[in-house]
Amino acid sequence: MPDPLLVRALAVESDGVLSLELVDHAGRELPPWEPGAHLDVHLANGMSRQFSLCGDPHDRHRYRLGVLREPSGRGGSAYVHDVLRPGHTVEHLGPRNHFRLEPSPAYLFVAGGIGITPILPMLARAEADGAAWTLLYGGRTAASMAFTGELARYGERVTLHPQDSHGLLDLDGLLGTPRADTLVYCCGPEPLLRAVEQRMAAWPADALHVERFAAPDQPVRDPASEHEVEVVLAESGRTVMVGPDTSILQALLDAGVDVLHDCTEGICGSCETKVVEGEVDHRDYVLTEREKAAGDCMMLCVSRACGTRLVLGL
Template sequence: MTSQLLVRSMTVESEGVLSVELVDPDGRELPAWEPGAHLDLKLTDQLSRQYSLSGDPADRHRYRVGVLREVAGRGGSAYVHDVLRPGQLVGFTGPRNHFRLEPAGRYVFIAGGIGITPILPMIARVEAQGVPWSLLYGGRTAASMAFTSELAAYGDRVTVHPQDAHGLLDLDALLGTSRIDTLVYCCGPEPLLRAVEERTASWPADALHLERFAAPEPPARDPAGEHEVEVVLAESGITLTVGPDTSILQAILDAGIDHDHDCTEGICGTCETKVIDGEVDHRDYVLTQREKDAGDCMMVCVSRACGKRLVLGL
């Protein structure tokens, strides 16, 4: 169910980045959240976008998100920057969290541009816990990098690295040696994520945690390898035949089942669905390998079945 939030304030954080403070219109407490969570904001009837929560999880009366104006975006950032104003209401669902902060002996945080937003509450949490950590934060220019004044309080544990002044991030020096007690959290543009993935390939399994804002180029698939699947919606009592050219999500919607979804690219986690029976061909960029191996949920917008039948909790 979608509820509403009131835009209480909007602040310029850097060139091209606004932070938006959201509260309950009646002053009530907001749903709890943990570092790494995001909100699905319904800006208009046709425009819904996900934004990482960047404030304090202990503050149950306000949410804060950061929004980068994207010139080549899908319209959400332009709406926030050009139309949305304090005093207006927006719909929301969530918070949802597919970028959870797991326990570790040490953390390495890497952020690129607006990817700093989910990292901020993570840093605050591990700092409060007394766990060692470091942050490497890159951006195009110093003027484009948001929330640097907040980060200044952490001293030399934070490295702010604008590309125009210092070049590309030195990921080889940071990640060249794997560490068994360390988790790496990274959020930013796709080239940065790919570079971090390459340099942590020899690290322990599940050491790397990524959050994507856009889906990478999908691997080429032979259409002849796709197949029809029977999908049983256990709670609805409906059985669907999903053709090789139709997503399971689309088949669910075509059957008249109202199922939350947004990106349709396997990156936001909105369409996560319980799997009761059947083996999943996971094609999303949200679940960890451990979660995929468990096989008890799937992103129905992109993932399919390895076999001929799936039973879902819908």
């Protein structure tokens, strides 16, 4: 794991949202990142969380994260808000990016709540590239919507839409008609993502890019509908059998194989692993349809094999 990062500053960005500024303790440059990237932050209370980088990718001496207090969460955001202070250090991994901004002459950005964080550097990149773009940004209340001061410089390209005064976002007006040469980037709570996906059913398959904070509610999978899988680790030649009631990730961990992982829900990308041989039954929410079709990587926590054998780059 890299050297811990130093918390240099905390700032209140809105009701319930703090920005967190992290730097190298010796003032060295930090690893580069691109819009859409996130940092895996490992907290002293034993929890690990992914937070989107929302600063300037050209500033190699600091990372900025936006953290929403989640009253019903598992305690990670509460720790940041209540315990973490300037002068503290945090362990981390990354940056890693599964929400990359692909080149396009035009973009529609849709953000809900804390989903504005990965969108912020995307706007700056789109602006610098001379692309046509607009942002529709919704929140529960105006006071809960973070970083609106920074967004003001973009003028009419940005539409702020607090739900308590403006109602629900007009997604039909924004997305009802497919637009040529336009990519849509959306981040926010699951109801927003589902609504955007529904309204983009007639758009080209690769037009929509989303980032999820949690996996959608899904029926519990029945082990009776699964099958045993032989997983071969290419680097060691070792074989691990995965039963129908066990994930590939859990089987590897039980066998003593050290695999990087976190969410176990197919949304964070931590357990992404190279596939050397075999067809994957992709069940994650990270890879694009094109990446899934390529079949050269998989998320071990939720995805399985179409057949009975997989060879992994482990």
